[in-house]
Amino acid sequence: MVSPIYLIAGALGGAFFLGMLRDQWRTASYLVTLAVLALTSWLAADWAWALATGATGAVEITTAGTPPPFAVNLRLGIAEAALVLLINLTGLLSALYLRDTMFRQGRRAMAVLLIFIMALCGIVMTRDLFNLFVFFELVVISTGGLVLLSRDGRSLAAGFKFLIASQVVSILMLVGIIFAYHATGSLNLDSMAANAAPLLKGGALAFFLIFIAVIAELKVFPANGWALDIYESAHPAFSALVSAGTGSATLFAVDKLLMIGGAPWMTVASAIGIVSFVGANLFALAQRNDRRLLGYSSVAQIGLVLLVAGQKDILGEQYLFVAGGVLLAHAVGKAGLYWLSGLVTGRDLPAWAALRGQPLMLFAFASFIAVLIGLPPFPGFYAKWELVHTLAGEGRLLLLGLLLFGALLEAGYLFRWFGYAIKREQPPEPVAPSFYKRLVIGAAVVAAWALAWLWGELSPHDNLLLATPLLFALLFLPLEWLPAKLKNALAIGGLVAWFWLSYQAYDPLQLIFGAIILIGGALVLLASFQEKGRRLGFYPSAMLMYAGLAMLIVAEDAFTFFAAWESLTIGSYFLILRGRESEPHALSYLVFSLGGAFLIFAGFALASGGNPDFMLDALQQLTGPLVGCVFLLLAIGFMTKRAAIGLHIWLPGAHAEAETDVSPMVSGILLKAGLFGLFLMLMQLGRQSLWGGDLTHVLAWIGAPLAAPGASRPRTGRREALLAGREGSWVGWRSDVVALGGLAHLPEQRRQPEELDRHVLAGGVLGSDGCEPRGEVVAPAGHVELPGPHTVGREGAPVAVVAEGLERRARVAPPPVPLQGL
Amino acid sequence: MALIAMITGFLLILIGLYGALSNRNILRMIVAFSVANTGVNMVLVAVGYMKGRTAPILDEAVPAAEAASRIIDPVPQALVLTAIVIGVGVTALMLAYAYKLYEKKGSLDISEHTELKW
């Protein structure tokens, strides 16, 4: 194996060699730059592979032939190798992206870029404190130089302010270093960690100075005004490098310092991290300029990784998995979005509608946003799952809440941006036609999906990317060029085949919902045959929703349940977004659903008490006051999807604007997910009371009154709106009143699904099959008066009548296609 | 002696930072920063000083054998050397920026260049 020192020596040799070439030989110098970056990336990849497969352990590189505390040494473990690989690849891709700027600037700019990448690798690998300072200075100076690459006049002012701030930081750091040296007697990080007692007791001030200097270098929230000028005015490829490269390298430096600092400094780091995460996301909501928004998002993500670094002690050996997942997701997503912003000429958010003409770039945009937020197949999802459970296990609920709140904000402003790109009118300026830039963006997309697969393999849960329903949905992406009719047939075939393959394994509850979702879905899709053309984007999103639903009903453990829940949310969001002016409604749907999803996430985390692979059936064994909270969280979460009263704001709008065949999907099938969740919860948790009130009564009352406003206040004019209003009421009234009232009446101990079918009011569910609201009512429940609290108590009429109705139904209709009778 | 130098160094840093962050003229800010840099260098050397010992150069006066008891701590000096050169590097870069800012805007007042808001 080639010694990793060539990562530094090679890049330096290359930079100095560029000085030798004549200024006119621009292509030669550019090729030398690319060759050096390719070589260092290959070397980093070679080491990363060797370390990942355990061929070698972490390797120490000593310089000057003397052992570490007396000379500078570098270390290359799996974390360092992964980061160095990330930095070098981003550098290579940015160099490709900056081709024309590099040619204009000449070989000096190329040398500065090479040294910038080398310095970042130095920060990651060095184990010496003063060496870290020298590499930081190198990064500051080369950033100052590279910011000049962009033609934006403001870059000069931004670069100058950046230099001033870095100068103040370097003064503080130097003072801190010398006093830390005085306290511990050595400059080597490992020997400092070994006898950290004098440093943390006497020299705490010195360590404080170093720590604050490196944190300020990170550009965390309150102290980041000058960094955002750089993000906004510098060349996008360079901002990608700064946010992905410098961010990760500096975070790793903070991690090394925390190794010395110990527990008190970890709480400081996570406090700064969470403030930066939530604060920057809040500010990002108000941004109009795309690069400034990305700048805020970078600051927020760096804050998040700082939070993870602060939880290193409780994360234990999962630390690399979680920190790596969040950091790599941030780096790839952010770099991709910056490169994408290089294509779009307009700088305000709606200008990204220009991407609509390029389906591939739109897919890249969607993937980068999904990577950043951490949606199911991507590494961020696995990482957040482990992180939230560890936080819940340690009882750090405030951190957990703030983390989820920040993530919701981030999803909000990123998907609002995506909504602009889909819905706003296309600006006149076309997207830049350069092939290089598309190549670079393509590489970033491939990297994102490769990371998704890798983190799936690494995670203790099963790999989401290989779940057949999700794979089937993703299959429709490459098939987008097929005509709509063919895709429609394929979709219906897939749904029915999946039902046919797995209906034997369903227990009665799953059978009912499976029938509704899969067979009902196939029925609804029948209506889509009359659509002409290719209907770009309809089938992947529809199938993603169905895949989510299909996985939802068979999920045993909380992880798959939640992953399915989020996939169906995203799939349905893309579906609703296709409507005419549905952008605001789709956004409100997404914010409500993701908010509900995060509540469910919090509920599961609380219920699991910190054990990430928590089985749903274990919900039954829950005891103590915790159960009430879990019940409340899960109930609210499921009801947002159910669009129960108070949480139904998105329903009428989404219906009115959605396409004709999407509307029944939303009301008939999507809402059933919420109902399934409620059923599951009630079956597991049964009657629960929190602070005295019997929650199930509350639920029943929420279910019933939906009928009144829904029916009595139909929306003006539009047929779908009218339909939506009545539809909402039918669904709400019958299924909620009858189902929840009945379930609430269930005796104390929970029921197994088999016995349940006699009591469960599937009749209500079957009866309210969303396809044709005017379907004949199953049981004569039409004239049952609203169940006041007094009637529910005793074996009331609604329970007996419909249960008896159900039995007739189950016996008469053969299981495969029970719905035909409707 | 070390304390005198250290206190002077810290005073220089504070004066330098005050000058850099309160002045409007770009060149004055850079001058203040170079003063602060000199201050930092003074602190660095002052930490390495030990009473009654000589410079870390081995010659006839300070033979290698008894070096350990006769010389002061050489490490801070090595760090200072690097710090001085880095300080000069950054100052030269700032001067180039100042020249370009002046050429673009015709004035050396930092407030005119704050187009980018919070």
Add this chain to the structure above:
Amino acid sequence: MIKRLTLLLLLAGIGSLFAGLVLTYVPDETLNLTASYYAERTAEDLGAANIVTAIIVTYRGLDTLGEVTVLFLTAAIVGLVLARGKETAGKPQRQLPPPGELLTTGTRLLLPLILLFGAYVFSHGHLTPGGGFQGGAILASAMLLLLLSNPARRFSHRLITLVESTAGISFVFIGILGILLAGGFLDNRILPTGTFGELFSAGAIPLIYTLVGLKVGAEFSSMLVSLSETEEL
């Protein structure tokens, strides 16, 4: 007014930090862990008389490599910044007053002396105080004298950057030689450490420091030349 207040607040905070450091500072009586190692081992291991130079060039050689790169970067960026200026501004050439008689003859006399002194400083780095950086600065001051005496004089950028790059590459090459021949990257024992106190002793230290001196001198002069070329913009 608030800006001034926040600034004073910040400075008060930093000032109290520094006060805390000064008050708790107690000078060591004996050399600490690393310093005592250097004091005892430099003479036999590296054979260098000036321990500070030994630390700079060999023990903490990576820092010096980084530092030389800092200067390389600064020279490149100053060139980049001022080169950008060339295409844009085309102001008329300013008529410069002719240099005084004293200055020209003085330069002709002093120039070789300064160059010789600079060469002495960076070649004896491992024996007497001084070394690459100081020698390089002296070379640059010689270049400066030339510029002052004849501002219109044009220097060939090619030569300066060539010297700078060859010095840089050979420095990295010696570092790599360190891995192949001796203990590790930048190890100076690739050459015999010779007798203590001689000119050709301490292995590769004098060689490295000469290269550093040439490189620093070239970089500073390229910066000065770039700055002076803004003259006729």
Add this chain to the structure above:
Amino acid sequence: MTLSIALGLLLALAIVVLALMAVRGKRSLGISILSAGLVGLLASVMFLLLAAPDVAMTEAAIGSGLTTFLFFFVLGRVRRGEHD
């Protein structure tokens, strides 16, 4: 021993006064650059007192000499424009 302390105190006083001159806005730019250079020079004398000859040379040659020249060079370019 007291001689070096007395010299040190004197130097320290001179350096702080010069630093204040370099920073105060009322002085003309040339004077403040010159006083910053002098601060560097006196600092190199202070380094000699602190038994650090290497650093003294570097500070003298680069820290005060070259930096002051760079300042005057750029000041010359800028002075042509508006008078500060």
